[in-house]
Amino acid sequence: IYDEEINMFKYCVTAGVAFLTASAMCLPGGYLTDWIGRRWGLLLLNLSFAVGWLLIALFPLSLTALYIGRGISGMGLGLATSVGATYTAEIASDSLRSVLVMFTPVMLSFGLILVYLWAFLYQNSWTEVSYFAFGLSMIPVSLGMLLPESPLWLLNRGRAEDALQALQRLRGTSTPEQIRKELDNFSSIVKDKKQTVSWFSTFNHLKRPQAFKPLLIMNVYYFLIHCSGVSIVVVFAVDFARDAGIRAVAYHVALAISLTRIFATFLTIWACNRYGRRKPA
Numbered sequence: 001i002y003d004e005e006i007n008m009f010k011y012c013v014t015a016g017v018a019f020l021t022a023s024a025m026c027l028p029g030g031y032l033t034d035w036i037g038r039r040w041g042l043l044l045l046n047l048s049f050a051v052g053w054l055l056i057a058l059f060p061l062s063l064t065a066l067y068i069g070r071g072i073s074g075m076g077l078g079l080a081t082s083v084g085a086t087y088t089a090e091i092a093s094d095s096l097r098s099v100l101v102m103f104t105p106v107m108l109s110f111g112l113i114l115v116y117l118w119a120f121l122y123q124n125s126w127t128e129v130s131y132f133a134f135g136l137s138m139i140p141v142s143l144g145m146l147l148p149e150s151p152l153w154l155l156n157r158g159r160a161e162d163a164l165q166a167l168q169r170l171r172g173t174s175t176p177e178q179i180r181k182e183l184d185n186f187s188s189i190v191k192d193k194k195q196t197v198s199w200f201s202t203f204n205h206l207k208r209p210q211a212f213k214p215l216l217i218m219n220v221y222y223f224l225i226h227c228s229g230v231s232i233v234v235v236f237a238v239d240f241a242r243d244a245g246i247r248a249v250a251y252h253v254a255l256a257i258s259l260t261r262i263f264a265t266f267l268t269i270w271a272c273n274r275y276g277r278r279k280p281a
Contacts, residue, residue, distance in 0.1 A: 014067065021078065022077040038150040039147050041087070043145070046076065046137055046138075046140045046141045050141060052070065057130035057134060060130070086150075091151070151166045151170070238253070
């Protein structure tokens with residue numbers, strides 16, 4: 001019994017260390033990408049995933065390497081919560097912004113399906129699964145080199161010419177007048193931000209009801225969501241199925257859960273576009 005408890009503890013630590021480092025990286029991740037740029041932030045988070053999985057693949061029998069690899073991957077997960085949405089919101093046109101931002105959880109669920117499927121095919125060797133996940137992580141690293149930097153971030157750094165070139169790449173079919181008009185709008189946003197945003201003014205803004213009330217509501221909302229066990233089900237889906245006595249199709253159950261998440265996400269996107277954000281929430 002003692003050995004089983006030790007193994008269960010190690011199992012839980014392996015699953016939880018990624019969420020721990022992700023939580024620790026969420027807040028500094030925003031300031032980090034303000035410093036190095038949105039594009040490099042995306043590359044950094046995908047490199048974190050790649051390094052984490054590669055470490056697990058190279059040292060499959062090392063518990064320390066497993067913990068470190070999971071921790072590094074978790075740092076990338078923490079960065080992904082801010083960098084991806086920020087970059088998408090800053091480069092997308094008004095008509096596509098909400099859809100593209102909300103498409104992020106769809107791809108997260110799709111990634112879970114791929115990993116569960118690969119784990120089902122290679123149940124006796126996680127080395128192949130780790131190499132597969134490493135290969136998936138390197139695809140956005142390679143494609144990310146082709147991405148332009150956020151025009152809004154470039155303008156905030158005083159690089160107007162680079163911002164114009166980045167916006168031209170992003171709006172290839174738009175006319176020069178439309179691009180110039182959008183760039184002028186970005187410039188106005190940056191100008192207002194420089195006049196009002198600083199460490200001191202940020203804390204002053206958080207004291208206002210229109211700032212701290214939605215912040216408090218959303219934090220409590222997400223806290224309750226995670227307390228409901230969503231993350232636990234995702235991590236231990238296969239084990240839950242086995243403990244329920246359906247060992248033969250445990251991975252099928254995990255895949256079905258991931259497919260349900262994708263369906264629910266598409267349903268949420270449709271509901272938000274039709275009824276607004278508040279009612280579906």
